[in-house]
Amino acid sequence: MRIYDISVGISPQLPVWPGDPPVELERVQAIALGANANVSRLGCGVHIGTHVDAPLHFIDGAAGVETLPLKLLTGRAYVVYLPAAKVIDEATLEKAGLPPRTRRVLFRTRNSEIWAREKAFQKDFVAVDASGARWLVKKGVQLVGVDYLSVAPYGQSKETHRTLLEAGVVVIEGLDLSHVTQGRYSLYCLPLKLVGSDGAPARAILVGV
Numbered sequence: 556m557r558i559y560d561i562s563v564g565i566s567p568q569l570p571v572w573p574g575d576p577p578v579e580l581e582r583v584q585a586i587a588l589g590a591n592a593n594v595s596r597l598g599c600g601v602h603i604g605t606h607v608d609a610p611l612h613f614i615d616g617a618a619g620v621e622t623l624p625l626k627l628l629t630g631r632a633y634v635v636y637l638p639a640a641k642v643i644d645e646a647t648l649e650k651a652g653l654p655p656r657t658r659r660v661l662f663r664t665r666n667s668e669i670w671a672r673e674k675a676f677q678k679d680f681v682a683v684d685a686s687g688a689r690w691l692v693k694k695g696v697q698l699v700g701v702d703y704l705s706v707a708p709y710g711q712s713k714e715t716h717r718t719l720l721e722a723g724v725v726v727i728e729g730l731d732l733s734h735v736t737q738g739r740y741s742l743y744c745l746p747l748k749l750v751g752s753d754g755a756p757a758r759a760i761l762v763g764v
Contacts, residue, residue, distance in 0.1 A: 557763040563604040607746040612753040632659035632742035645686040661700035663732035688718035700727035
């Protein structure tokens, strides 16, 4: 059994979505200064690094992240590698060769290489457009994971998010799939149980099957 950590490390150097709070990690008590223990404070938005979107993120009055069913966040998943894709649209998905009855799909694109190379936010990331979102819902996909900070293209957030979230599709963003090959895995993704929140950071792993 091989375990793949597909989470992005959280630090003040982590790029965040434009306008979101930056990551602050501050040591507020230190043994070296006479304290009994080292104690740190974390300040950040909820959509940092590897995180899960709740329906509330784009649907006012909808459910928060603590309501997302764990049975969707854990289970068999398929990683599809799209190295040449500029956008994940209906045409790209038709050619992607997803196995029948795939319920959880993670998209590895050139985005996964960005995490190690770029410390500033990148606008030209690969994402799922509105036609791709409709295709995924039509095919019965219940969880979609992407390897940058949004499932939707920059400047086109609303339609993709609403299409997926209104259909009950769980969205994981900010994965690092650079060391994962295409194929089947078991996914375990556990977002923090932030009550009433529109999203939450998560630790996500894949287990080879």
